[in-house]
Amino acid sequence: MKPSNDSVDQVLRRDQHEPEFHQAASEVLESIKPALDQHPEYRSNKIVDRLVEPERVILFRVPWQDDQGEVHVNRGFRVEFNSALGPYKGGLRFHPSVNLSILKFLGFEQVFKNALTMTPIGGGKGGADFDPKGRTDSEVMRFCQSFMTELFRHIGASTDVPAGDIGVGGREIGYLFGQYKRLANRFEGVLTGKGLAWGGSLIRPEATGYGQVYFAIEMLKTRGLDLQGKTCLVSGSGNVAQYAAQKALEFGAKVISFSDSSGFIVDEEGIDRGKLDFIMELKNVRRGRIKEYVDRYPRASYRAADGSLDHNPLWDVKTDIALPAATQNEINGKDAENLVANGCICVSEGANMPSTPEAIDVFLDKGILLGPGKAANAGGVATSALEMSQNSMRLSWTREEVDRRLRDIMVNIHATSLAASEQYGAPGNLVVGANIAGFLRVANAMMDQGLV
Numbered sequence: 157m158k159p160s161n162d163s164v165d166q167v168l169r170r171d172q173h174e175p176e177f178h179q180a181a182s183e184v185l186e187s188i189k190p191a192l193d194q195h196p197e198y199r200s201n202k203i204v205d206r207l208v209e210p211e212r213v214i215l216f217r218v219p220w221q222d223d224q225g226e227v228h229v230n231r232g233f234r235v236e237f238n239s240a241l242g243p244y245k246g247g248l249r250f251h252p253s254v255n256l257s258i259l260k261f262l263g264f265e266q267v268f269k270n271a272l273t274m275t276p277i278g279g280g281k282g283g284a285d286f287d288p289k290g291r292t293d294s295e296v297m298r299f300c301q302s303f304m305t306e307l308f309r310h311i312g313a314s315t316d317v318p319a320g321d322i323g324v325g326g327r328e329i330g331y332l333f334g335q336y337k338r339l340a341n342r343f344e345g346v347l348t349g350k351g352l353a354w355g356g357s358l359i360r361p362e363a364t365g366y367g368q369v370y371f372a373i374e375m376l377k378t379r380g381l382d383l384q385g386k387t388c389l390v391s392g393s394g395n396v397a398q399y400a401a402q403k404a405l406e407f408g409a410k411v412i413s414f415s416d417s418s419g420f421i422v423d424e425e426g427i428d429r430g431k432l433d434f435i436m437e438l439k440n441v442r443r444g445r446i447k448e449y450v451d452r453y454p455r456a457s458y459r460a461a462d463g464s465l466d467h468n469p470l471w472d473v474k475t476d477i478a479l480p481a482a483t484q485n486e487i488n489g490k491d492a493e494n495l496v497a498n499g500c501i502c503v504s505e506g507a508n509m510p511s512t513p514e515a516i517d518v519f520l521d522k523g524i525l526l527g528p529g530k531a532a533n534a535g536g537v538a539t540s541a542l543e544m545s546q547n548s549m550r551l552s553w554t555r556e557e558v559d560r561r562l563r564d565i566m567v568n569i570h571a572t573s574l575a576a577s578e579q580y581g582a583p584g585n586l587v588v589g590a591n592i593a594g595f596l597r598v599a600n601a602m603m604d605q606g607l608v
Contacts, residue, residue: 163185163204163205164181164182164185164186166208167181167182167185171257171260173257174256174260174261175257176257176258176260176261176484176509177257177260177261177264179261179485179509179512179513180260180261180264180265180509181208181261182513183513183516183587183591184264184268184591184595185204185208187582187587187588187592188204188591188592188595190580190581190582190588190592191580191592191595191596192204194580197603198599198603201602201603201607203599203602206602207238207267207598207599208264210235210236210237210238210260210263211236211238211239212234212235212236212310213233213235213236213256213260214233214234214235214236214282214307214310215231215232215233215256216231216232216233216306216307217229217231217232218230218231218232218286218299218306219302220295220298220302221298222291222295222298223292223294223295230285230286230299231284231285232282232283232284232303232306232307233254233259233282233283234280234281234282234307234310234311234316234318235256235259235260235262235263235280235281235282236263236278236280236310236316237263237264237267237278237279237281238278238279238280238598239278240278240598240602241270241271241276241277241278241597241598241601242270242275242276242277243277243278243312243313243314243315243316243317244278244279244280244315244316244317245266245270245277245278245279245280245316245317245319245537245540245541246262246263246270246279246280246282246318246319246537247262247281247282247283247319247321248281248282248283248318248319248320248321248332249262249281249282249283249321249322249323249324250283250286250288250299250322250323250324250328251283251285251286251287251322251323252285252286252287253285254283254284254285255285258484259282259283260281261484261508261509262281262508263279263280263281264279265279265509265529265530266279266280266281267279267594267598268530268590268591268594268595268598269529269530269531269533269534269594270534270537271593271594271595271598272530272531272534272569272572272573272590272593272597273534273538273569274565274568274572274597275538275541275542275565277317277537277541277544280316281321282307283321283323283324284299286299286303286323287323288323288328289323289443296327296328296331300331300332300335301331301334301335303332304331304332304335304336304339305335305339308335308339311336311346312340312344312346313344313345313346313544313547317345317346317347317348317544318332318346318347318348319347319348319349319536319537319540320349322394322483324349325349325395326349326361329347329349329350329351330351332347333347333350333354343355344547345543345548348360348540348543348544349361349540349543350543352552355546355547356543357539357540357542357543357546357552357553357558358552358553358554358555358558359539359558359559359562360539360543360558361395361399362395362399362402362403363399363535363536363539364396364399364400364506364533364535364536365395365397365398365401365402365403365481365506365535366399366400366402366403366535366559366562366563367532367533367534367535367536367538367562367565367566368396368400368403368479368504368505368506368527368532368535369383369404369479370403370535370562370563370566370567371504371527371531371532371535371569371570372477372479372502372504372525372527374566374567374570374571375502375504375525375527375570375586376525378574379501379525381501382407382408383404383407383408383409383477384409385408385409385410386408386409386410386476386477387409387410387412387474387476387477388401388404388409388410388411388412388475388476388477388478388479389413389470389471389473389475389477389479389500390411390413390415390479390481391413391415391420391479391480391481391482391507391510392415392416392480392481392482392483392506392507393414393416393435393439393446394439396481396506396507396533396536397414397479397481397482397506398435398436398439400481401414401427401432401479402429402432404477404479405428405429405432409477410426411426411427411432412424412426412427412473412475413470413473414427414435414446414449415446415482416439416446417461418445418446418447418461419446419458419460419461420446420458420459420461420469420470421446421449421450421456422456422457422459422470422473423449423453423455423456423457424456425455425456431449431453434449435449446458466488466490467488467490467491467494468486468487468488468491471487471491471492471494471495472491472494472498473498474499475495475499475500476499476500476501476502477500477501477503477504478495478500478502478504479504479506480503480505480506480507480510480511481506481507481510482507482510483507483508483510484507484508484509485510485511485512486507486511487503487510487511487512487515488512488514488515489512489517489518491515492511492514492515492516492519493518496519496524500524501524501525502525502526502527503519503524503525503526503527504525504527505526505527505528505529505532506529506532506533507529507533508529508530508533510529511526516587520587526586526587527570527586528586528587530590530591530594531569531570531573531586531590534565534566534569535562535565535566538562538565538566539558539562542558542561569590570586572589572593573586573589573590574586574589575589576588576590576592576593576596577589577592580592
């Protein structure tokens with residue numbers, strides 16, 4: 157997927173030190189060429205040139221004080237990328253790796269992902285280079301309050317509706333919402349992922365993982381297959397990984413792995429509901445490391461992360477299905493070759509852009525079913541949109557109602573992406589199909605709204 161059009165060249169020239177954004181933009185812009193060829197009006201109206209530029213980028217300092225009285229200063233961001241379809245929508249990430257390139261890549265992906273859900277939301281992303289790991293609740297609260305003290309003036313239920321992401325869970329959303337309410341003097345659905353007692357939606361914590369599995373099921377159906385009895389490798393151990401595993405188990409799959417930044421575990425006997433409950437308690441309550449799993453279940457194996465390797469040994473384990481749910485670029489070309497060699501037939505991406513361009517090429521060349529993140533992990537933002545709808549109507553749907561709507565959305569995303577891949581000359585290529593389907597919806601809205 158080498159860049160070869162003027163819009164990609166413009167991105168490379170203008171944003172020279174943003175490799176993650178280059179990768180995301182190059183993939184999308186290369187794959188939508190068939191749509192641009194069929195619709196020359198998009199080129200003449202410079203739709204792509206406008207799409208790759210965020211409508212607004214907000215950068216600010218976040219001063220806060222730890223429990224010992226020491227002052228710290230972090231950098232906060234909000235990238236409001238595109239509002240053609242509705243208010244900006246996308247998560248906040250608190251992690252030391254956060255920078256403008258990563259947030260622009262995430263915000264850019266979010267535009268197309270949100271468009272695929274067919275809900276009225278635009279795309280954005282934000283966060284800070286703050287690490288909540290090892291911080292006390294009071295320190296996290298002070299950071300969140302300082303962060304929101306600046307961000308609140310830029311967001312609103314009809315303007316920009318952030319959510320959680322890596323490092324921003326229910327605790328952080330609560331502190332952020334409390335400060336917003338204090339400053340704005342409004343109780344409104346300005347954040348999603350809220351607590352159930354104060355405007356949150358059932359299924360929201362589970363939605364990305366559930367949707368990832370629903371998308372895998374739809375891909376398997378195209379080959380007359382299902383999840384029953386299939387072995388699944390899961391990476392990560394946060395919400396997405398946990399609930400992807402839970403839903404996979406519900407459909408009869410055998411989940412054998414989890415990981416975190418320290419390493420990964422493999423349990424060839426299978427991680428059943430009891431073992432999964434232990435992992436949830438370990439990660440969500442005790443905030444421990446995944447290696448503690450083998451202390452409880454010694455027949456499992458643990459391998460520490462080794463940054464000197466040119467591949468991730470997790471992806472060199474025999475499996476039928478891969479469910480990457482950790483972070484970007486966690487599967488490189490060699491990992492993809494290992495997955496194929498070990499019998500993998502389907503990859504459904506729960507993380508954002510977890511496969512490198514080289515890995516994507518391997519999967520497509522070998523005929524592996526590949527659900528790209530912007531399609532396969534859209535369940536989270538889809539349910540955030542459902543939370544926004546419930547907030548607007550001042551009501552709360554049942555768990556069954558939200559889950560039904562979520563599955564319907566994921567089925568529709570798969571069908572829409574598959575249809576677009578066939579219409580534009582790449583049948584079965586859901587990377588191309590998802591990019592084109594999302595692009596067309598945003599591009600048409602931009603055309604309707606004029607040069608803004």
